[in-house]
């Protein structure tokens with residue numbers, strides 16, 4: 060063994076501060092149910108890390124969490140005990156090391172050494188030998204060779220193979236395959252989920268325009284008339300329109316579904332709009348800006364006080380008499396048939412936004428889908444009751460799971476005879492690959508948006 064081996068290093072060598080920060084953030088996520096984005100941003104602020112260090116920390120945290128299920132399959136072959144018997148701290152150190160070895164361009168020697176030093180400082184000298192031995196085993200194969208070694212072959216079990224090769228739980232892949240089939244499109248979606256999304260901005264109509272965002276360095280979004288993309292990322296808060304609430308950060312898919320509701324043809328009055336599940340208020344702000352142009356008002360409902368505050372903040376720059384109600388959308392405090400247009404952007408599993416939340420895919424369970432269903436149906440029922448005859452409801456989710464989308468709509472419309480589905484596709488001018496209708500499903504791999512679902516329903 061060379062005298063540079065980790066075992067011969069001075070035990071008091073200090074751990075690399077970026078890896079230490081990343082490890083501690085991962086512990087907050089896996090150990091304390093934290094959210095990676097929030098925990099990482101706070102840690103970067105607290106440690107005053109920016110530039111390349113912040114980018115390295117982000118890749119360590121996001122990549123390790125995103126690929127965690129896959130790395131566990133590799134580690135299960137490399138550790139002599141069942142992974143469940145390892146201390147969670149040790150398992151997270153091994154996952155972090157595996158990510159550097161197999162999916163980052165970190166030199167193997169440096170990756171193992173740094174992780175051994177970090178292990179010593181975080182959990183003690185005793186465990187560092189195991190980390191050293193396991194990571195050396197991991198480093199002996201490339202990522203693709205590990206997949207060949209541990210995943211079922213595509214011929215034998217294609218979805219099982221994809222689950223390991225593309226880091227998605229099997230039940231999530233099964234749900235996606237129900238909608239997309241198990242061909243190439245599924246691979247493309249899973250790949251898209253593993254890429255961080257671009258930052259998309261919305262110029263709230265009447266308050267800012269896209270040209271202003273372009274002058275600030277963004278480029279025009281593909282389809283949303285209000286959208287712009289911050290190429291290369293950067294802090295959107297540095298743009299004055301965003302800092303003042305005249306513009307915001309909003310996925311293009313969210314802009315498109317809100318705009319579809321606003322532009323669907325409607326006869327008669329068109330001044331009373333309701334956002335039934337409003338927090339944090341991205342769509343409320345766009346709808347409020349649009350209804351203001353028609354001299355109307357938006358009511359936004361949100362049961363959680365802190366999220367209702369976020370809605371107020373999002374609405375701060377929009378002129379007009381818009382209201383934020385802290386309340387339960389299934390228990391309307393307004394008369395039936397009061398509104399002209401209603402958005403029901405219901406709580407869902409968020410399986411359409413996996414690009415944004417690296418830990419979400421491992422945290423969600425099939426039970427979440429079942430548990431959310433009664434609330435989703437109740438909110439859609441309440442939305443239909445809240446709209447006047449001839450008026451419109453948009454049922455929206457950021458999940459493509461059929462139990463949360465079409466099945467909810469079919470169940471609710473099947474029970475009542477006063478509402479019909481309309482073809483939503485003409486409300487997405489220029490947007491390709493909208494499917495067979497009448498509802499619309501957007502996709503990360505086809506549209507570069509979150510997988511937003513929209514069913515447009517008219518009260519008869």
Ligand SMILES: C[S@@+](CC[C@H](N)C(=O)[O-])C[C@H]1O[C@@H](n2cnc3c(N)ncnc32)[C@H](O)[C@@H]1O
Pocket residue numbers: 313335336337338339340341342343360361362363366386387388389404405406407438
């Ligand atoms: C998918 S999010 C809405 C996102 C929002 N439309 C936006 O674009 O920013 C769903 C929201 O519904 C809220 N919610 C949960 N239960 C609700 C209920 N019973 N009535 C109304 N809203 C509810 C959640 O707190 C959450 O803020």
